[in-house]
Each structure stands twice: as structure tokens, then as C-alpha cells.
Amino acid sequence: MAEIRFASRAASIGKRPPPIVALDAIKLGGGNAFPDLLPDVSAEAADVATLFRTEALQYGPLYGLPELRQEIVRFLTEDGVTANVDNILILNGAKQALDLLLRTLVDKGDAVVVSRPTYLSALSIIRNHEASIIEIDSDEGGMKVDELEAKLRRLRAEGGKLPKLLFEVPDFHNPTGITLSEERRRTLVRLAEEFDFFILEDDPYRRLRFSGEAVAPIKSFDTNGRVIGAGTFSKILAPGIRVGWANGDPAIIGRMAALKSEGGCCPLTQRIVLDLLRSGRIAHHIAELTPVMKRHRDAMTDAFRLHLPEARFRAPDGGYFLWVELPDGVDANAVTLEAERDGVIVFPGQLSFASAPPVNFIRLAFSYCGPDQIERGVRKLCAVVRRQQTDVSAQPGQAEALSLAGRHYD
Missing domain, CATH: 3.90.1150.10 (Aspartate Aminotransferase, domain 1)
Structure with a gap:
């Protein structure tokens, strides 16, 4: 068998096979x-596959179905986020937003800010883009923005490289479950303005609230296009639908769209989601x-x-x-x-x-x-x-290392 020269990003996965x-x-x-x-979506799927088959069984438009983009604009206004159809890009789930935004904004060696701890798949995606990572500690109020501000001021004073992007899950954070306070959300937007970075607000869970009062999205405090919102129907409908979106400045959205390797997302599932939104079934x-x-x-x-x-x-x-x-x-x-x-x-x-x-x-x-x-x-x-x-013989940190390879981490 020929020797396989893996790329560094594949070689780092290791040789352990995926677990069964x-x-x-x-x-x-x-x-x-x-x-x-x-949900049973058989009725919607049947309608789409018959009445809309000439649309649904073709390649989809690069930005997504215009009607769905408009419906997501309405969906976002329920959370106090102002947008129009030019701000919306349909994606194969919210993780694609991070991947495309990294392609759009971040070069090899550029810094990305994350909370400590953070969404583990986000770390994998950021590493695959060969960005450096700045971790900021969290407490019961979410990311410690005072620590972030001190870090940014120190970097600037020392002539260090300031970050290009900050990634955060503000509502029911993955993994901690914490909700970022409104004061800290406002501070993040202020810091993005002052230190010239962008924020990706990954918010798949905010509508699944059991108790307490909702906090306005980070995007709702953004007046200069510093925040890109990422949403998905995976957690509030079904992950197999694979429909998500990004909401951002049209200049950024356009670059993200141009970098989509699959072209347009599946129009069949987009049309199903559109019907479910219009009928009120998602709500x-x-x-x-x-x-x-x-x-x-x-x-x-x-x-x-x-x-x-x-x-x-x-x-x-x-x-x-x-x-x-x-x-x-x-x-x-x-x-x-x-x-x-x-x-x-x-x-x-x-x-x-x-x-x-x-x-x-x-x-x-x-x-x-x-x-x-x-x-x-x-x-x-x-x-x-x-x-x-x-087990007195157990020593912390000595267990067999776990690999990301072949595992579903969401």
C-alpha cells in the first residue's frame, strides 16, 4: 500500500479508529x-416534492430561498433584531457560519477569542483554520469581559496582534449552560468597536428557555455591523433538516456566500422549513x-x-x-x-x-x-x-487520550 502523506490537520487526528x-x-x-x-413533516415534504419539485429538486440559490430569508427576517424581529433579506445567508446549520466567517476574516495565525470553556466543535473548527486562540475565563455571568478588556489593552500597549474575531454562545452556553448578562453583551459590542474585531453570536438555544427572563441578543446592540448572528433549526425543530442561517452586514454575507463550497443549500429542506414557519408549526x-x-x-x-x-x-x-x-x-x-x-x-x-x-x-x-x-x-x-x-492507583490525567475522530460532538 502506498504511503499516505496526510495534511497536518488530518494527521493530528491520530490513529485511533472511531469508537463503535x-x-x-x-x-x-x-x-x-x-x-x-x-415532528412529522410528511405533509410538508409531500407538498414540496410535488407542488415545488421544479424548485426543490434543483440546485438551490447561493444565498438561500428568498422567501425563507424573508421569513427568517420576521423570525429575528421577534427577538428585537432588525434585519432585511440582504443580511441573511442560508446555511447547513450554524457551524457552517463559523467556518465561513473564519474563511472570510481570519488568516493563518490571526487570533480568535473564545470563552473558557467553550463549544468544543468551535475549537476544532478554529484550529483547522490555523488561528491562534485567546481564552477568557467565565463565571456565573458568562465570559468575564473585564478580563477580556484588560487583555486587549495589554496587547495594544505591547504592540501585540489584536484578535480578528470573538466567538460566543450567549444563551444557555455550550457547555456551561450560563446565559451572558445584558451588561456584558453591551460591553462586548463596545470592545469590538474599540479594538476592531467582529463577534460571531452563535445562538441555537435561546428559544428553549425554562425559567428567567430573556436577554436581548448581542446583535440587537450592534449599530455598525460588528456582530454576525448565527442561528439554526437543529435544536428547535430537527437536526437532520440541516437548515441554519447567518445574519450580518451584506459585505460580509456576500463574501461568506462566495466561499460556500457546496454552492446553494438544499432547497427541498429549505422549503419544508419555510412552510413550517409560515404555518406556525415551529412556534x-x-x-x-x-x-x-x-x-x-x-x-x-x-x-x-x-x-x-x-x-x-x-x-x-x-x-x-x-x-x-x-x-x-x-x-x-x-x-x-x-x-x-x-x-x-x-x-x-x-x-x-x-x-x-x-x-x-x-x-x-x-x-x-x-x-x-x-x-x-x-x-x-x-x-x-x-x-x-x-482506586488508589488512578492518577488524574493518565487515562487514554480521547480523539475527536469519528465522534459526533455537538
Whole structure:
């Protein structure tokens, strides 16, 4: 067999093959949709495949269906975001927004700011673009913008390279579940103006709120095109639809569109989403889904309180994820691997840090499994933690390294 000279981005994945996950595994890792509430879109699909087949079965327009772009403008106004159709680019989910924006704005070696911790797939995408990463710590109010401001002022004073882009998930943050305060959102926009960078606001969860008052999007405070909003129907409808969008200055949107390697996104699924928006079915689905996700969250937090009361976490006011700090001395990487062998899938928190990751955090998703499975999965997971606590030979950080290869991290 010929020697394969992998590109550096592929060689870094490593040689470990993708894991084979048992079909009956309790999946508390990825942010998948709850199967029992996936919507029946057969009627809409039938209409699209017949009445609109000459549109839906062709290549799609580069920017997306004009009618869907206009409907997303209306959808955004419900959150206080002003836009017009020229600001909207239809995408294959929100992650494509980050990929295209990095292609548009960021050269090799340019800096991108992220919270610490942050969305682990975002880190992978940023690294693939060979950008440097600036991590800013978080607390109960989200990214610590005072730390960011001090860092930026120090970089400027020392003649350092200022960042081109800041990436943030402001509502029910992935992985921490925290919602960024309004004051900090306003500060981010001010800093973007002063230090000449752009903000990608990735906001897939904001309409899945269980409690508390909604905070206006970062984009709503933007008056000079510094913020690009990214949205998706993956979390509020169905991930397999693969329809998302970017909302930004037309000059940026135009460059992002030109860099789309697939050309136009699938017009068939776009037309289905358009019909669901117009009929009010998406709003109805969100109203049905939200209390179910709250019950799932409560099942997970109750299970930790029962089976591992020393675990530390903050119950999120919405979204999909629970960020758990395990007891001191517990290696979450080792726990993750052993739990996988016991049929429970979770993600080690170390994947959400760009550098020097702590070893005792895990991220769990309560979106996919029902309450009974969640309780059973957390119980088994906590039993793994207990076993590690009593294993005097276990050394934090010494477990087999996990690879991103072949795993679905969302």
C-alpha cells in the first residue's frame, strides 16, 4: 500500500479508529433531538416534492430561498433584531457560519477569542483554520469581559496582534449552560468597536428557555455591523433538516456566500422549513418541546443530587446541557472511557478548553434520552466515579487520550 502523506490537520487526528457505540447505550453526550418529539413533516415534504419539485429538486440559490430569508427576517424581529433579506445567508446549520466567517476574516495565525470553556466543535473548527486562540475565563455571568478588556489593552500597549474575531454562545452556553448578562453583551459590542474585531453570536438555544427572563441578543446592540448572528433549526425543530442561517452586514454575507463550497443549500429542506414557519408549526413545536426539556433537565440534576451530592453544577435556565464538576481528584477522561464501556456516553470537559484543561469536568446533554434513561445513565456514571475514588492507583490525567475522530460532538 502506498504511503499516505496526510495534511497536518488530518494527521493530528491520530490513529485511533472511531469508537463503535452500542445501540443500547445511554447517550448523554451529544446534543441530539429527543426522538419522541421529532415532528412529522410528511405533509410538508409531500407538498414540496410535488407542488415545488421544479424548485426543490434543483440546485438551490447561493444565498438561500428568498422567501425563507424573508421569513427568517420576521423570525429575528421577534427577538428585537432588525434585519432585511440582504443580511441573511442560508446555511447547513450554524457551524457552517463559523467556518465561513473564519474563511472570510481570519488568516493563518490571526487570533480568535473564545470563552473558557467553550463549544468544543468551535475549537476544532478554529484550529483547522490555523488561528491562534485567546481564552477568557467565565463565571456565573458568562465570559468575564473585564478580563477580556484588560487583555486587549495589554496587547495594544505591547504592540501585540489584536484578535480578528470573538466567538460566543450567549444563551444557555455550550457547555456551561450560563446565559451572558445584558451588561456584558453591551460591553462586548463596545470592545469590538474599540479594538476592531467582529463577534460571531452563535445562538441555537435561546428559544428553549425554562425559567428567567430573556436577554436581548448581542446583535440587537450592534449599530455598525460588528456582530454576525448565527442561528439554526437543529435544536428547535430537527437536526437532520440541516437548515441554519447567518445574519450580518451584506459585505460580509456576500463574501461568506462566495466561499460556500457546496454552492446553494438544499432547497427541498429549505422549503419544508419555510412552510413550517409560515404555518406556525415551529412556534408550536418550541412550545411543546420546552417543558419536556425542563423535565429532562430536572431528572438529570435530581439524579446527581441523589447519587453524587458532592458534584458541583448550576442548573441551566434552558438549552440542552449540564456542566458538572466532579469531586477533586477524579479524572473525567478516565470516567468517560469507563462509562462508555458500561454503556453510558458522556463527554469529558477537557475537550472544551483550548489549553491546560482541568481534569474533573464533564459535559452532559439531557436532550436525547427520556427521564428514566437519564436517571439510569447518571446512576451508572456516578458508580464509575465512586469506583475511581476508591482506586488508589488512578492518577488524574493518565487515562487514554480521547480523539475527536469519528465522534459526533455537538
